[in-house]
Amino acid sequence: MPQRPMGDPKGGRAMSARRLFSAAAALAVAALLAALGLTANGPDPALGQVVTPTPIPTATATATPTQAPAGSISGTVRAEDTGQPLSGIGVEITGTYTTGVFTDQFGRYQETDLAPGQYTIFFNAGCCSGSYLSEWYNNRTSEAAADPVTVNSGADTAGIDASLALGGTISGTVRDELTGNPVSDIFLYLDYGAGLAGPFGNTDTSGTYAIHQLRTGDYKIEFFDGARPARYLNEWYNNKIDDASADVIHLTQGAEMSGINALLTPLCSTPSASPTSSATPTPTATPGGPTPTPASCATPVPCPSCTPTATATATHTPSAMPTSGGTRTATATATSTRTATPPPSPGTVTPTATVTPSVTPTCFNFCQTPTTTPTATACGNCTATPTRTPTASPPSPTPTPNPAGHDARMTRISGVAKNVRLLPGEVVSDSANIVVANESTHEDTIGVYVDVMAPAAGGCTPNGRVLQTTVTLAAGAKTTIPVPVNYSCSDPAAANGLSYTLIAVADHGGDDLAACPPGALQSVACFNALADDDQDPADNRASRNGPKVVAQ
Known part of the structure; x- marks a missing residue:
């Protein structure tokens, strides 16, 4: 039997097929190289053969934009009249958002960490600069008119300064129309052509007030009782009932208009007594007896009678009196003739005077909450004597709440x-x-x-x-x-x-x-x-x- 060639387990025919396949593959590669004009050893420079490498795609990292370095704005704030630096002035800087700083003791400020762009600057005098006026850069009175300030990357925009002008001041004193006593906690509202605004402060315990930081213009002032319950009828300067009739105050910037005073008409809560030609005594509650019924608060009520001096004539002329609806009307002069009588016996109620008035002097009660115990309210037209009928003390107004620490x-x-x-x-x-x-x-x-x-x-x-x-x-x-x-x-x-x-x-x-x-x-x-x-x-x-x- 003929031997198979070594290494060819499937016989000679199979070996011949493999060799034919290998030869065919070699011819295919040679044909491809020939088509490319290349030799088996690569491009032949002698034949001008050049192979351009095919670029291999690689992952490219996306660059993260680098934020531009921040800039800053700086400057100095001074008083226009003296040139002195102003400390504590708020500098509010508005771009896409609002930020701010305060001036130091030398009037200097600097706001850092600002993105490049344009900003508007507001110099806010607030309450820390006396009477100086706030303004926008560059000496502008509104944001719309303000000069924009440009901040550049990594740079300080210096010299954004301000000279604040001295504003005007309106001041005065508020008193009780009947007693002349100063009145505290009266709030001041202003109308300067753009509608009522405020309040701009209030009177202190001496009844005085001062409104600062006002620009040149025409002003009207309302005096508003801030206590609750209210003690006085609100009014406008000069003793007027509304904005339309109020006296106009002409103010020049930098000047003070003093003496803008007010006499306020008190609201009292007292029992009513029908006016007659003879004085009707105010009843005193007897121990164990019924408590007198408070008067209706819808209309003005007469003032309690007073113990007179021996034969005295008193005259009282209110500047104006409100009707029950709050409208002021002029009134006639009240003249009273009083005749003294002996003091009353204990436990009895005796008329103490005969009064013949032409007009009964009145206090005013505009729906204040009546008290359960009647009280007497002085009208300011009685003269005290060593002997007088004991009366209850006037009611004390409820003070305005002062919740310290809340603002x-x-x-x-x-x-x-x-x-x-x-x-x-x-x-x-x-x-x-x-x-x-x-x-x-x-x-x-x-x-x-x-x-x-x-x-x-x-x-x-x-x-x-x-x-x-x-x-x-x-x-x-x-x-x-x-x-x-x-x-x-x-x-x-x-x-x-x-x-x-x-x-x-x-x-x-x-x-x-x-x-x-x-x-x-x-x-x-x-x-x-x-x-x-x-x-x-x-x-x-x-x-x-x-x-x-x-x-x-």
């Missing part, structure tokens, strides 16, 4: 557009900013309410609440809250040239929402509610003109 402040409203251009029915979205501060001695929650009041014509919106929220701030902290507003008018032509109004309040504790509903942030009820738990109610409201409607 929410509405610092300002900013970022309001100057104009809003509207087509009929068009909606233009914009926003403003409010700055709220917690000036309490501890962390507090503050309710923040913002109303936008629409022009009176043109069917414009919004006309009411646009923001209602609460913030919790640490002691001394402040925050800026954006306020989105969508403006629209059905008839912009009718509202052309008229402005929206923005009103914002800071409510300590956020508990006075019921008294401050939409559209009522400037109401007396809202003011009273905000004041009852805030030690400084003069700074928890702010208002400013919004954008002016420009019809398209």
